[in-house]
Amino acid sequence: MNTPLRRLATITLVMFVALMGSATWVQFFQAESLNTDGRNVRTLYREHGNARGPIVAGGEAIATSVPVDDPFGYQRTYSQGDLYSAVTGFYSIANSRSQLELAENDQLTGRSDQLFFTRIRDLLTGKRPEGAAVETTILPAAQQAARNGLGAQHGAVVALEPATGRILALVSTPGFDPNVLAVHSTSEAAAQYRALDQADGNPLRPNTHQERYAPGSTFKLVTAAAALESGDYQADTPVPSPDQLTLPQTSATIGNFGGGSCGGEQVSLADALRTSCNTAFASLGMTLGEDVLREQSERFGFLDPDLAVPMPVVESVFPSDLDQAVLAQSAIGQRDVQASPLQMAMVASAIANGGRLMTPYLVETVRAADLTIVSQTDPEPYSDAVSSATASALTQMMVGVVDSGTGKAARIAGVQVAGKTGTAQTVEGQPPHAWFTAFAPADAPRVAVAVIVENGGNLGNEATGGAVAAPIARAVIEAVLAS
Template sequence: MNTPLRRLATITLVMFVALMGAATWVQFFQAESLNTDPRNVRMLYREHGNARGPIVAGGEAIAVSVPVDDPFGYQRTYPQGDLYSAVTGFYSIANGSTQLEKAENDQLTGRSDQLFFTRIRDLLTGKKPEGAAVETTILPAAQQAAREAIGDQEGAVVAVEPSTGRILALVSTPGFDPNALAVHSTSEAAAQYRALDEAQGNPLRSKVIQERFAPGSTFKLVTAAAALESGSYTSETLVPSPVELPLPQTSATIGNFGGSSCGGEQVTLADALRISCNTAFASLGMTLGEDAMREQSERFGFLDPDLTVPMEVVESVFPSDLDPAMLAQSAIGQRDVQATPLQMAMVSSAIANGGRLMTPYLVDTVRAADLTVVSRTRPQVYSDAVSASTASQLTQMMVGVVESGSGRSARIDGVQVAGKTGTAQTTEGQAPHAWFTAFAPADAPRVAVAVIVENGGNLGNEATGGAVAAPIARAVIEAVLAS
């Protein structure tokens, strides 16, 4: 009789342990994944039932939750539509979230550990929970100027404050209206998402941080920096500048824009940058070598897979295992060199800031619902990209680009602008990308800008960085300086 009882007791104990173990596994170990699972309807109702904190630019809400008479309680709205779509992203019942709505979700919902005591206070006082406000670094005048200047062309514009790393403008075109994705009808929201996902130009992606492109001649700033940092060159050093440069071990050659001469068989490094001489910089890259080029690229932020602003920034690339011909092409920003617009703004920003690169950031302050400060971003040094001497020489070289070189369209009366144009070849049969990166005022920089207009924008194959991208940068610079 005792044996069957013992067996029954053992089975009961095993079942009890299994039940407790399963409950513990679900409630503790799987809690986070279940809470964040988009299929978890309870989580959706819980999140939407509380007021999500606003996203703010220049003191105005650019994303806010408003009460609605439906089971969800609140609906996300975006008062200025697509103007800030690359900043806010969207928050959707059917499609999740992107950009700041995703990166700052814990703050906006009030679930962040930094808001623990706020949640306890609300629980004790019976106050309905509210998310924290996320105040961005965006300068609305610069954002508006960037959006208007790029118009209906596909591309991206980003502006950074060199001394701090504050992102002042972040525009990606085509944009989209986040309100269309924030509706509470899951079928309608899903249909809107599908339409945007299939639309030309990748409107749902922020090209400033999520797309990378051949930087073309804007990358010559990195090559010039590597030369000056080597100690073997100054801005007045003569470098070879043939009309056509044969590439070693191949039958290919590199020529200059339009097949033109750079003014002789040799030019100064400053003049090579001013007129954007391909053969001079291709030759220079081979002389400097792959290691020097890669090291300089890394000091400007290339090859960093961990950069966030706080959204993740796709890694900019300088290739490895290069033969001389590949190195020559890489030195002028072609071949497999790839950069985000933010990366090229970081290059200009470091030069503007005396060689010290500050980490770019988009969130200035997080405030609880009672306006107490939860966190405030403190500027941080990313790297000493170049020496102060190199930065000074590069600044004067870039001033020459705008005053008497390929970047004349960026000139501003009474303001000295330092810049660099770029026209990057893309796939065969496609018009080149038009680039421009700059900072101003050159003697006391307040803003660094990078612009890309894809496939030449409205000018197509006739486009150059100076003709298409430089005027956009000028408009943003003027907006910042007027603020």
Template sequence: MNTPLRRLATVVTVMFLALMVGTTWVQFVQAPSLNSDQRNVRTLYREFGNFRGPIVAGGEAIVTSTPVDDSFGYQRSYANGLLYAPVTGYYSVVYGRTGIEEWFNTELNGSADSLFYERLQDLVTGRQTRGASVELTIDPTVQQAAWDALGDQRGAVVALDPTTGAILAMVSKPSYDPNVLSSHDLASVRTAWESLLADPGDPLVNRAIAGDTYPPGSTFKLITAAAALENGMTAQTPVAAPRELTLPQTSTVLRNFGGSACSSTGAMTLADALRISCNTAFAQIGIDLGADELRAQAEAFGFGSPLNVPMDVTESRFPTDPDAPQTALSAIGQYEVRVTPLQMAMVAAAIGNGGVQMTPYLVQAVRSQDLTVVDETDPSELGRPISATTATQLRDMMVGVVADGTGQRAQIPGVTVAGKTGTAQTTDDVAPHAWFTAFAPAEAPRVAVAVVVENGGSMGSEATGGAVAAPIARAVIEAALARTP
């Protein structure tokens, strides 16, 4: 063979090898990622052509698939879509999927490993493959109560079972209707999408767990109080509570709400400081404890740690390296402290559960089409941020907040409620956020709740956590306690 032929043979051989390697790489190595890519239209047609399992809350399907006479085969439908959208998410031909639709996609479309034997039975019997049903922990009554109580105000509500971590309600407003995104009229879907993106209320954001986190205001005083108790104080320890506190190294003066005095003597017990939410007292406690102790206690409650429920939760955060005046402001939930409503519900739940923090979760079980449980969530302990003794003292202090302190509008006849108010400043030109977090019954909690109402809601700059958020929490707690234990 002459030299040109040898060179040509070598080039052809290299090309064949490159083709084989490339084909193998695409078909075997990249196949999983390509199949799961939401831009893969073939995957969408294949998925829409199969029966997608329902999403269930309280024994009723809130998301279903029904046969339709078009190229997709099935239409995804959302009952009461606005109410559940932050949880279920959407399943769209154009824009893919979010929420439970995304995180449990393989279970819903029937391709999950846990459904292997069901698919094998389908192959043998000739039965049509159907996706599994996903059962949520959401209680429809509690969810509706939270939705109704929040009204037309922007904000979020989260309710947990403190003993298990099961999420009983997750409401975010404003919300959106997933049905407009699941439509097979692609032009109308795109129009709806652009409208949602342009909406200044950001309805696609689940405010309960994601998006822009909030300054917690005085609800963070629970963490400051916990740090104080863990470092040797008791509920009856006297603390300084001046009318005004000049922040260290500055001429800035910190005042209490309305410029009032917390005590005629300039001192009070830690319990009373929490009961009336004394800013100067807790700022001084923060200075005395120092940033490291406050940060350690916040992190013990879950700040700065990744979490999913199964959707990813934005991490709450305590400032990295605050100086003394910044530490004082951080101790009252201001400066750069930021939280999600879920985080504050977890703080209240841990206190109510004797210092044991449970892992929050949204999915109770996954069932195959013959209703066999193929996966189930077992409650698990996330951590123990405080001792049982500290939890008991904090509980009693929170009971005082509702009994005759700033949280009296959360009172429920015949039920002892433990709670904490918060009014979180943002910038001078907008009204503060109104907060309330609580658990009940205080002696044996069945529900923990956190409420945030953005920029004071209907009361605007006149709002406080006790006036705006506490009544919302009360309605949610009443609904939760009406459940069968």
């Protein structure tokens, strides 16, 4: 009789220990992950019961929480929602959150460790908890200029302050109105999310930093930088520039835009950039080699899976294990080379800043509800992308692009603009993407910008980076310089 009882007691004890262990694991070790899980509806309900901190641009709140007469207590509202959708993202009971609403959630809800003493004070005084304000680096005039320039076209604009890395504009089209996802009807919010998720152009995924494209001829800046950094080339060094370049071990050829000539069988490196000579840069890429181009790409920020602004940035790609034919195409930003608009703004920004690339960032300051500063972003170097001598040479070469080359549409009276056009081939049968990246003033840069208009925008197959993207960049530069 004792033996069965002992066995039963042992089994009961084991089950009790397993139950306690499981409960402890869930309630203690998994507590944080469960609380932050976007599927945890109770967490969202609790968050909606407190005033979420505002997101601010140019001193004005672009996302706020307002009291409402329903069980949730507060509802998120967005002023100029479409204009800032790539910045704020959305905050929704049914669909969780995105962009800054996700990346800065702990600050906005007041749960951050940096706000510990604020929470203690509120507890002791009986004050209702409030989240912190997240003040962005966005310059509203630049943001509006970028949005106006893109209009109904699909694309993106990113503007950076070269000396600091501050993001001055972050515009993705098509955008969306986050207010339609912030409603307290879960069925309505879910239906709106499904509609946006299936909409043409995927508006919920910002093209600025979460999408990547063939950069086309804007990548020639990277190839030119690698050439100058090698020590074997100067701006006036002649490079081969045939009307057509036959790719090694193939019958395929690379030609120049419109089937034209770059000015002879050889042109200077500066003239090759000014005229965006495909054959010259394809030949140059094969001479420099895969490793040199990849290393230079990495110094500009390519192949970094961990970059965040604080939202995660899609990794820009320079491929590996290339034969000479593919290397030639990669050197002009085609084949499997992929870059986000933010990445190409970083390339221009590094050149503008004397070769030093600063880490891009979107959050300037976080302030508690009593306006005390919780945290402030200090500019940090990302890399020394090129030497100051190379940056100076590239600057003058890019000035040539705007003054007398393919980027004339970016010229601004009284301001020297340095830029580079790009027209990137996409899938067969689709118009090319139109690119432009630039900075100004060339002698004392205040802004670096990258623009992409998908599939040529309004001009379709007739589009070039100089015709479509350069005027948008010019407008953004003018807005920054006027501020």
